[in-house]
Amino acid sequence: MNKTAVRTLQQFLADNDSYRARVDGVRGPKTLAAVNATLQTHAGRLPDGADRWSDRRRAVACLQIACQQHKIEVGPIDGLWGPQTEHAADILATLQETGSKPAPWRDQQPLDANPNGWYREAELEQALGSPTRKPPMVVVPCPWKLALAWDLNTCPSGIGCHEQVADSLARVLDRVHGHYGPQRLRELGLHRFGGCYNKRRKRGGTRWSTHAWGLAVDWDPAHNKLKWGRDRARLARPEYDTWWRLWEEEGWVSLGRTRNFDWMHVQAAKL
Template sequence: MTMTFETWLQSRLTAHGFACGPIDGVVGPITRSAIRAFETARNLTADGIADEAVVSALRQSASKVDPETAEAVKDRLVSEAEIQTIDLADLKTNSWPRQSGVPAYYGAVGTRQTRVEIPFDMALAWSKTTRIRTMTLHERVAASASRVLQTVAATYSAEERQALGLDLFGGSLNVRRMRGGSAWSMHSWGIAIDFDPERNQLKWGAPKARLSHADALPFWKAFEAEGWLSLGRARNYDWMHVQAARL
């Protein structure tokens, strides 16, 4: 996804807790309302214009808001059903096959794998002192995943990635069966990635799952712009998981 100033503005507002609807690069009434709310919270002139003062404030980590604003953000996250789920028809559909067509499109499980560099610090979710800088993915999805990760790095500060758990790697390639079934998991082809499994457990829905909160919306939008599917956004479970295959 190419990040313009407008999409950066919408992503940063959302990361700060001031959701502005779809991150589509269109600065309309909802985005301007979010700017005014952000300006009011930061004691700036509430004119809905993304001037130098607003841009400077948005560049700061979202964790650095004052206590009163932080509480307001928390209330906003809880009151929004922690990001609405999506209509599957809204996903870009010209990139990846349906799950039923995965073997024909990607080939045998565990094959055609490559390493993708991660443009920010990550740790293994099950061994948080172990740092990683690459993940293993199918060669057909590697370039797409790399673009998404670059967008995530540009959208969130290190503190914000840590708060969301985007710095906790839960796995990519893993040749295994789906939990409770006989079919191969999407991980078996290296076309799925898990983030922070401890706080986004398989059966947890919104708002319990951390990645169901509103500040995760730019993260999911980055994947959806490349056609990847979030099971959390589509089915409200397994919020740790994103895959390059449609249901």
């Protein structure tokens, strides 16, 4: 049982008026007292001998009951911290934070729209010219305040991109701003701009990056590192589902959604 799970348990106990201390992820005496009081009210759900379980096992059992109450599949109330209980606890944590359960990501497929006729990566050099020459660029104003991810005191007014994708980028930014609003965008870290045009090859590869043509944008790289999957990347969370849908409706491709790495990256080029 990790610290995040303890916080989830404490929040459940607090929501049920049995815990009034800090939600700090520390399984101390106040948490234990609240756990025991809660288990007493749900004694009928516990197997024989549960009164002899360790404090940790009783805490896990209480968290399992919390998941059951929220109709999250958790298995039997046995007080054992296994993969199913850990997964159920993660769902409950998301529900507490966002008000809804995460979408079942294994069933999700990113949109495969291409209304703007983006080229495939393999076609870019022939279609747009050598990436060693700077492409024709346009600065697209951003309707919310950006900050450079590596220098938050620097606030660019727009995003410099290839002229062929500028109109599409402007539409996406306007729709994102209209949906989330500036305050929520900042809360989500979507003001942390990680760059667009950059004449370089792919990190960890030998081919030219789509950044070399000004066709890709990176967002909040510190919380969506190159090798991170959906278990760690912030942009993989359910509160960003609309964010990705608005990009995908314009044909932009998320490497996170399609390949489960480099969640910071979205590009106007097909794979």
